[in-house]
Amino acid sequence: MKINHIGITVPDIDAAVAFYTGAFGLSVLVAPFDASTGTEGGERRFDVFGAKWKHMRLAHLVNADGAGFEIFQFVRPPVHQLEEGFDYWNTGVSHIAMTVDDLEAVIARITELGGRARSEIHELPSGTRICYCADPWGTAIELVTTSYSALVG
Numbered sequence: 001m002k003i004n005h006i007g008i009t010v011p012d013i014d015a016a017v018a019f020y021t022g023a024f025g026l027s028v029l030v031a032p033f034d035a036s037t038g039t040e041g042g043e044r045r046f047d048v049f050g051a052k053w054k055h056m057r058l059a060h061l062v063n064a065d066g067a068g069f070e071i072f073q074f075v076r077p078p079v080h081q082l083e084e085g086f087d088y089w090n091t092g093v094s095h096i097a098m099t100v101d102d103l104e105a106v107i108a109r110i111t112e113l114g115g116r117a118r119s120e121i122h123e124l125p126s127g128t129r130i131c132y133c134a135d136p137w138g139t140a141i142e143l144v145t146t147s148y149s150a151l152v153g
Helices: 013-024 042-049 103-112 148-152
Strands: 005-009 027-036 055-062 068-076 096-099 129-134 140-144
Touching: 013 027, 013 055, 013 068, 013 103, 027 042, 027 068, 103 129, 103 140
Parallel strands: 005 068, 096 140
Antiparallel strands: 027 055, 055 068, 129 140
8 A cells, every 4th residue: 555645625725835845845736726516527526525515726736756745725615724723632634744854944944934843853762853843724744754664664
């Protein structure tokens, strides 16, 4: 199994594309476009998102290894932004993690682009360094200096 992509919801897709390409060097695979119940793929999306779904914008980004990053901006119904964005005590995805070479440089880019560091930098017994950050909309992002594949193989 390989992770194909992750999907996140944001209130401003254009700003999110700028943030994720600038902070992590992701490339735009599919630029932001509108999708609604009457457009191509509308039936499929209606099946996935349910009866409330009427209109959204979405974009697809990709990293150099081919891992995808799908960004959604729901228009109808509108995006509801969580106050804190890191409800780790609830079920579901609590955060995304990105392996980075230069932890401090990525934290600086995240901050410059409107995000923030949520924690200090911590070193694990394995020598891996981590820092929890957030994008400008509160999505929790863990930065990690060692990939899982390096730890297990």
